Amino acid sequence: MASTTPSRRSFLALAGLTALSVPLTAACGSGGSGGGAATDGKVTFDWWNIATTEPGKSLFPEISTAFTKAHPKIAINTTSLENEAFKSKLTATTSSGKLPDVYQTWGGGVLQQQVDAGLVEDITDLADWSSQFTPVSLSAYQIEGRLYAIPYDIGMVGFWYNKKLFAKAGITTPPATWAEYLASVKKLKAAGITPIALAGKEKWPGHYYWAYLAMRVAGLPALQKVAATKDFTDPGFVKAGALLKELVDLQPFQPGFLGAGYSTPGGQAATMGNGKAAMELMGQWAPSVEKDAGADLGADLGFFAFPTVEGGVGQATEVFGGGSGFALRKGAPKEALDFLKFFAVDNEPKLLASNGYLPVVKGAESQLKDANKKVVAESLVKATGFQLFLDQAYPPAVGQEVNDSVADLIAGKKTPEQVTESITEAAKSA
Incomplete structure (x- = not known):
């Protein structure tokens, strides 16, 4: 996987990747900028995504609303930006030494740079449920065997x-x-x-x-x-x-x-x-x-x-391709990680039913209905090598x-x- 030194990067290959199975030992860290607990006990966190087109444009708010309805003491401040606008805004935010509590990531060298700067939460020992994901969907978010983001989509070009x-x-x-x-x-x-x-x-x-x-x-x-x-x-x-x-x-x-x-x-x-x-x-x-x-x-x-x-x-x-995931800033509230499990695992059927995403949870490919999506999913299963987007x-x-x-x-x-x-x-x- 990628080196821990900023001057060295490695491309990702499919062969040899294994899913993680780790114990839930603690909540996310504390401190830093962004959301947190208010004096009334309500927890608020920021969520940046790129869901400006359908089906995510409608589905993402639906999922977050369902989560906050089930957890009335949690509020989510959502920012949805078009792909390029998101990248520009996140780059500026990263340069200032700050990140949103939960934010879109494609992994690889960009995530590595944020990790090197000490801005990203290591969730390896916090998400025992990560073993439910397919190895290829986790690969772009693993650095030196540590996990720094949760996938919700994977695919190929x-x-x-x-x-x-x-x-x-x-x-x-x-x-x-x-x-x-x-x-x-x-x-x-x-x-x-x-x-x-x-x-x-x-x-x-x-x-x-x-x-x-x-x-x-x-x-x-x-x-x-x-x-x-x-x-x-x-x-x-x-x-x-x-x-x-x-x-x-x-x-x-x-x-x-x-x-x-x-x-x-x-x-x-x-x-x-x-x-x-x-x-x-x-x-x-x-x-x-x-x-x-x-x-x-x-x-x-x-x-x-x-x-x-x-x-x-x-x-x-x-x-050649990649996926989409969400990472947590260092010190993000524990509830933000709970939201990621709710989003990517509990709502995997909804994501697939929308016909906009491909499976990241093991065995979920059987839920695909679209013929073209099945072709892509089968190509990934048969792939002998996987190259992350070069950018x-x-x-x-x-x-x-x-x-x-x-x-x-x-x-x-x-x-x-x-x-x-x-x-x-x-x-x-x-």
């Missing part, structure tokens, strides 16, 4: 596609190789169909392409190695950029994609949901955001894994450089070589 538009272009089978993928893009364009929806303005969706191509060309072990060497100039990573440039040169994205957001009106999800693009590379949350921002594609929506690359050493069973696996400055440099490549402002040089420089400076 892949291509969500419009079956009707594929059929219109004469594509009968989703592409399995990169060459087939590029051929499919050309067929879609020839049929007058926009092949891909992309939120160029927000940058993080673009980094998915480069990261997956690096995995397919160089293999997962290479990504693990570069975490230690901090040198991204290996030919495999340069080739990943070159392959991405081949795609970009086909002009596959919707008009104005460089200024498009993800879940905003007219953005990536809306373009996909409204049937104005044939596919998007996105995580397991894509269908619900498409529906919320645009329309529900229903039976016309399909899913396929990121293609392999001819001559590459990466396997189709090595997946979360590394410290914030490095992750941001990955996003920025890949965005510059997509915009035609950087070469594949310059991308790897910029990320290497950021990694060595971190």
Whole structure:
């Protein structure tokens, strides 16, 4: 797992991860900023999340209301922010040495940095119920065998596609190789169909392409190695950029994609949901955001894994993605941890029934009804390797450089070589 020294980071692999089973020994620590017990005995804590789209927009308040109704002496101050706004606000808050009592986290290097600063509660010995979670869902939140957050969603990135538009272009089978993928893009364009929806303005969706191509060309072990060497100039990573440039040169994205957001009106999800693009590379949350921002594609929506690359050493069973969880600030009230159990364990059936999340509790995959979600869940079960989002696996400055440099490549402002040089420089400076 990740090193305890801030200067060293390691990428996460699926193999060898084990779930925790620890005794409940004490409540969370005391002190720090945020919520706590008032003179009337009522406990109030702050909860920051990114549930600004459905189903979370409605479901999260419903769950918190149910919790406070069952515990009348507890109040929850909720702040819901869009993904990028949340990251900016949390970064500023972290820099000031403060964190909300309960806050959204994707784990990895960002969480590691907060832990190194002494801002996060170690819940290893506080949550004996963590043994109920699947190993992969816990992995991003474990640092040197210690647990610092509770997952509520896990999944992988892949291509969500419009079956009707594929059929219109004469594509009968989703592409399995990169060459087939590029051929499919050309067929879609020839049929007058926009092949891909992309939120160029927000940058993080673009980094998915480069990261997956690096995995397919160089293999997962290479990504693990570069975490230690901090040198991204290996030919495999340069080739990943070159392959991405081949795609970009086909002009596959919707008009104005460089200024498009993800879940905003007219953005990536809306373009996909409204049937104005044939596919998007996105995580397991894509269908619900498409529906919320645009329309529900229903039976016309399909899913396929990121293609392999001819001559590459990466396997189709090595997946890229991550999950969502909640961490506690150091000194958060014990009741905040009780809320996390209520949210992630007791309400797992509600989360899955909303069709916006994938199982984190062992055996809960049997509750999935959506065919596409089942495909994603089964892919995770069969995965031989798991790579956390690169902009979360590394410290914030490095992750941001990955996003920025890949965005510059997509915009035609950087070469594949310059991308790897910029990320290497950021990694060595971190």
